[in-house]
Amino acid sequence: MSTWKFHLLTFGCKVNQYESQALREAWQRQGGEECDDPALADIVCVNSCAITAKGERDARAALLRLRRIAPQARLVLTGCAAQLPGVLAPVRRRGAQQPQPTADLIIPQADKARLLDALLPSLATDGQQAPQDMTTSSVQGFPPFAIDGFRRARPVLKVQDGCEHRCTYCIVPLTRGRCRSREPQAILAEARRLLRAGHAEIMISGINLRQYGRDKPEFGDFWSLLVWLDQQLAPEFAGKARLRISSLEPGQLDSRGVDSLLSCRLVCPHLHISLQHASHQVLRRMGRGHYRAEALQQAVQALSVHWPVMGLGADIILGFPGETEADVDCLLDFVAATPFSYAHVFPYSSRPGTAAAGFAGHIAPQEKQERARRVRDAVARQQEAFRRAQLALPAMLLAADVADGQEKQRRTTGIRGVNEFYVPCRLVAPVPAMPLSGLVPVRPTGLDASGLLVEPVETPDAIR
CATH class of the missing domain: 2.40.50 (OB fold (Dihydrolipoamide Acetyltransferase, E2P))
Structure with missing residues (x-):
């Protein structure tokens, strides 16, 4: 098998990082050699994100830059942004008679698993022109990604894909499709491979962990999966390695959720919460009225009995259509009363095709940025206090x-x-x-x- 070279550029979430690693390993098994310099590659693949307008712009800018510095390479676009027409629109390059496509090969997120097969080696070695678009029907069942290692020291373990909730601001259901859960034995086998390979920490990740098992009730839900994984792995790895959870919703942290966390020997005393806001009026307009922010504070109090120190992060959106100053004050009060150790605070980004894009009451960009700044400043004070308190820990x-x-x-x-x-x-x-x-x-x-x-x-x- 002839050797060919590839370069991978990954944007976005931890699930994207996982899928890029699966592609990396598949291509290496097929004779590919990864190179850090795209100018040396036969294939350059951009694994894109579309969660915000900035993510879409970043993907487009990367394609234009890579086309310039690696003109001889076959340029492949995949991931969530690959399904958005703004990224795919042809551009007129200097000296060109006609607008040219941004990529030689476009594989939307629903068909990313096609890149696991022998498609790319043949494109790199046979000299044939790649088609512009190879969209097919979506993969049935859980996408067949799997990994044996990770380029980074702390690997991601993907257990779920897709989302059916349809938050009014979120484009992910349009790009990743319906909920699909991974078979527990496959999850356990991959976790063991990673831990035995020497990785000390694994992040359990998915697009919406709350929906794990919705499509496969025989798999149980996320809590039953987590407890079972811990029971299987703890006898060999307790004290040597740990599990971290990527993101949960406040509504998951009921008494069963708290009890499940506290029963696990490998799970880190750290939670990252998809909070989005504290005002229930804003949450309802976001399509997230199924929980109240106060559920998080109640869970933290219950967890503190056995987790006297715990990391707590959150995703927060400011400037959602119709958000008032009273809503912002509600969020600021919530942040001040909750022991956050960090938060990811984003100004609302309107995504075409989502319900919120058509809502009344859109807020000016400068005002969204200002509101986000105020919340970031409040979180920064919490973060500083948390880190200073860590200095008192003996180890x-x-x-x-x-x-x-x-x-x-x-x-x-x-x-x-x-x-x-x-x-x-x-x-x-x-x-x-x-x-x-x-x-x-x-x-x-x-x-x-x-x-x-x-x-x-x-x-x-x-x-x-």
């Missing part, structure tokens, strides 16, 4: 961001990673012979702009 466990081939370099430039509470950490003055695989016992020594400064702990007796 913690670091999952170091050391990938294959980088250990020597990272020893000289500084080891970075996260602790169990999802606080960024930098290991100062590491012991030269110190192992950096597994969970590294450390103690905090100070703060810098990026997070905690930590040093190794010889005897981790103080760790919970």
Whole structure:
């Protein structure tokens, strides 16, 4: 089999990162060699995101840049933005007689799994012109992505795809389709492969974990999956590795959800919440009236009995159509009363094809940015307080961001990673012979702009 070279550029969510890794491994098995410089590649693939207008613009800009620096490569566009006409519109390049397509091959998200087969090697080696669009019917069942490793030290494990909720602002149901759940045994087998390969932390991820098992009731729901995974993995990996959950909704954190979390031995004391807002009026207009923000505060209080320290993050949208100053004040009050350790705060981005795009009461861009800034400032104060409180902890466990081939370099430039509470950490003055695989016992020594400064702990007796 002749060798061909490829370059992958990934935008967006952790599920996209997972799918790019699956493509990477599939292409390497088919004789592909990954290169960091797209100018050297036979195939350049952009795995795009469309959750915001900026994501769409980023994909289009990347295509134009890559076409310029890698004119000889077959340029492939896939991912959620590949289904949006704004990205696909032909552009007129300097010296060209006619507008030209932004990519040689367009594979929408619904058909991304087609890239796992022998399609790309043949395009890279047979010299035939790729078709402009190869859209087919959507993949039936869970897309056949799987991984054996990860380019980053902390891999993503995809357990669910798609969403059927139809939040009024969200384009994801239009790009990823209906809910599809992965078979539990396949999830367990992949988790074992990753942990036995030396990864110390796995992030369990999906497009909407609340909907896990909706299409396959025999799989159970997300909580039954999580508890079962923990029971299967903990005898071998407790104390050596951990699981982290990518994103939950407040409504999932009922008494069963709390009990499930507290029964697990491998799950990090950290939650990331798809909150979006605290005003119930705004949540209802968003199509998220099935929960109240206060459910999160109640869950945090219940979890604190066994998780006296926990990381807490959230996704928040400001400037949704019809949002009032009273709604913003409600959100600011909620942030002040909730122990957030960080949050991702976004101005509302109108997406064509969603219900909210046609709502009345759209807010001027400058005002959306100002409201987002006020909430970011409030979250920043919470984050600062949380990180300073971490300095009082006697020890913690670091999952170091050391990938294959980088250990020597990272020893000289500084080891970075996260602790169990999802606080960024930098290991100062590491012991030269110190192992950096597994969970590294450390103690905090100070703060810098990026997070905690930590040093190794010889005897981790103080760790919970």
